[in-house]
Amino acid sequence: MFKNVLLSVDLNHEASWKKALPVAVQNCKTFGAQLHIVMVMPDYGMPIVASHFPKNFTKKLQTEAARHLKEFVDTHVEPGLNAEYHVLSGGTVYELVLEYAKKHAIDLIVMTAYRPDLKDYLLGPNAERVSRHAKASVLVVRD
16 A cells, blocks of 8 residues: 655654654554655754854754664664665755655655644644645654
């Protein structure tokens, strides 16, 4: 049923993947799907802020984030599972997840809804936006 499963993680928050990773892996095993793990690097918010950092700062951050994501995959994804990982940047989490899903023919997106504030008590803002706008099926795992 599924050929490409996308899992969005935030390595700074274990709750973003602790329960969702086993769900994504199980779906990949069940359907023989490829697992795509993505991490979104936050941006500076405003271009003027970026101008205060050294010229190659963003590239160094992206390289370091990719190293951490590789360590995460090597540690938490069992060998033999068809998995790839990518660090995304240049937008919001939900925009980049949706863009990646479209570009890579993702047919299942697995996300965790965690750290709810009162205003988004039912779903986290990224999970809510992804589930509302995705063309793929979205499985939201509650923390």
